Amino acid sequence: MNYQLRKQLILQTVEEKGSVEVKDLAELLQTSEITVRRDLATLSEQGLLYRTHGGAMKMSLVQAPTSFANKSTSRMAEKDYICQKASQLIQEGDVIFLDCGSTVSRLCQFIKHKRIKVITNSLPIVYELMGTEVSVNLIGGELDAERQAIHGTIALEHIARYQANKAFLGIDGISLARGLSAASEKEASIATALAQHAQEVILLCDASKLEKEAYLQFASFDMLDILITDASADKELLVKYEQKGLKIIC
Amino acid sequence: MNYQLRKQLILQTVEEKGSVEVKDLAELLQTSEITVRRDLATLSEQGLLYRTHGGAMKMSLVQAPTSFANKSTSRMAEKDYICQKASQLIQEGDVIFLDCGSTVSRLCQFIKHKRIKVITNSLPIVYELMGTEVSVNLIGGELDAERQAIHGTIALEHIARYQANKAFLGIDGISLARGLSAASEKEASIATALAQHAQEVILLCDASKLEKEAYLQFASFDMLDILITDASADKELLVKYEQKGLKIIC
DNA sequence: ACAAATTTGATTATTTTTGATTAAAAATGA
């Protein structure tokens, strides 16, 4: 019984029962508790489950019932997959920027229990993270009711005062020919500002947005460091992206 | 049964029933009352429920203006009266500061339809005014989950960039001898900053807070221009306040 | 086959969680 096999069984059990105990897993896997603990530590580090004292739980069960409607239900599975990958890039102690947008907001469930600092202009994200381990800094400025986010000059200046380890962006289109594009100037200016003040810029982008061009083209590939997308993306296309200097996680 | 599982069950029960007792939770969770109390303390610290003597309540039942709050229905009426008077001071085109606090947030219902600009650090106010005629500017900075508001140095600097016609404050105590007092330094510093950058400073204060002194005394009467209180206030006391240069609306 | 690297398990501190006991505080009711 090697790690890969144990990992499968652990995740399967957690998925079925919602929560498990170290003791039971040790018996199930015919191994020692210390090994189970080591496995659980690895898996929780990868964001595949939530470690509790004495066992582990399904990630989704740990979320607080602060329901602030996330409008978009399309491509949920892909977005969750992308966000789970994204969460693996985040270490304890990190300071990260989170853009507004439906994809990025799905990242919350995976980072709730990390001791990190999140700087964001998205109100749904603020609500999701309120009362969790995460320390939240809200970008100030004009409220954009339609997008439930903060925008405007003051917001840009607020961002400029901070420096983050990583920025997670969720924009509306990316194409080889024209770079990054957004649905509005407001979103474009926020994304640009976040990118400028982060060491590493990560784009969370499901495959449907690849080679799409939205209303406003506002930046080139240079702005990005990493692109995280889902498995349904065209592999040949991703190779071309990689040749442009982008690191791809898929 | 670990903390995460208990937390889930507690929040679920509170959500369903609106309020719960420590005893019942102890039995439900098959644990001791002291453990339940510790859990409730943690959860209320995170702003996920409201701790009562002997149990806990849903946050929304305590704070939300739409649903009635059992104990303070009478005080609610007084707060509404105060806010209705306050709204008469607001003209179309005004730029106003709104402090966080339960009294001030009741003002929202009276200003929803006005074409004004509101600058605030209170998240409940932001949600009330989102999508209304009012244009909202949210003060940025550190999120204080307990008070559902923004605080800190950056918030103070944000405020300093604006100039408002009027500031509406809701603080925890006012007394002839010691001036204004607040429940925390954070709230005090925000109130001070708002007052400094407004032409007119208006205190919304139900009669129960007159001649009360809260944790921190932070400013004198000079800071205020107008005090709006309810009819149950001591008239002689109000005369003394007036002699100190305060305009009283009652 | 052999040495190096990895994985696993046992032992031991250390930390976290829990519950019992006490004193203090708050609600209740006359």
Added chain:
DNA sequence: TCATTTTTAATCAAAAATAATCAAATTTGT
């Protein structure tokens, strides 16, 4: 108001879980 009851806070001790350390077993590369 005051006394009674209930609830809570504080302190400590026990139990459980974990981390750390080291040694044995296994795998891997040459």
